Amino acid sequence: MATPLLMPKATAVWLVDNTALSFDQIAAFCGLHPLEVQGVADGDVASGIMGVNPIQNGQLTRDEIEKAEADPNYRMKMSEPKVRVAAPKRKGPRYTPISRRNERPNAIKWLLRNHPEMKDAQIMRLVGTTKSTIDAVRDGTHWNNANITPMDPVTLGLASQIDLDLEVSRASKGAAPGEVAEEGTMLLTAEEALAGAHRTGAAHAEGDEHAEHRTEREEEIDADSVFAKLKSLKGSSEDDE
Secondary structure (H helix, E strand, O other), X not given: OOOOOOOHHHHHHHHHHHOOOXXXXXXXXXXXXXXXXXXHHHOOOXXXXXXXXXXXXXXOOHHHHHHHHHOOOOOXXXXXXXXXXXXXXXXXXXXXXXXHHHHXXXXXXXXXXXXXXXXXXXXXXXXXXXXXHHHHHHHOOOOOHXXXXXXXXXXXXXXXXXXXXXXXXXXXXXXXXXXXXXXXXXXXXXXXXXHHHHHHHHHHHHHHHHHHHHHHHHHHXXXXXXXXXXXXXXXXXXXXX
16 A cells, blocks of 8 residues: 655645656646646645645655656656554454354343443443344343343453453443442442452451450450449448458
């Protein structure tokens, strides 16, 4: 795949102003029509565009310009880019192996039961299914509804644990407080589980600290009561004498 020229009209403006190239040569290099290049030279086209030097951009060399100026039939070639940028990959639907496609309804059933806060678009993105299949599993009208068993999509190999945690986190942030199931009825993400463990440990530590303080106070109270009883007994014995 050929690398496209950066700012072809601005490059044509610079070549018209700074070289002795013909309109055909500039048009062939910039991908323009010769009449368009002539309009650039006459000021009718690209009148407000500032010229861009293709030599500074690394897309053309001075030797190529000199060769083209010496031979009107010569067509300049773009320089090879020093850094090649990978073409962006088109993000299509998640591919699911044929051997696992029959497991999609089981994963959908599991997600609908354990994560009702997830939107259909999230399930479609996670499992690689369609909205019609999700609706059929939800309504119980799936053609294989009698044999559908809820199963974790991670266990089935339809999704990774990281992707599942990410979708659950997104759904939890976007769900209203009343729509989220009570704690303990759904699978928590790794971050949520760790946070809950830290909160529980802190609560237990605080409770143990309070219990120790109470024990110390009770021991102090018991010691004071013992000394008071001893003093009362000693006073009564002196009165008797």
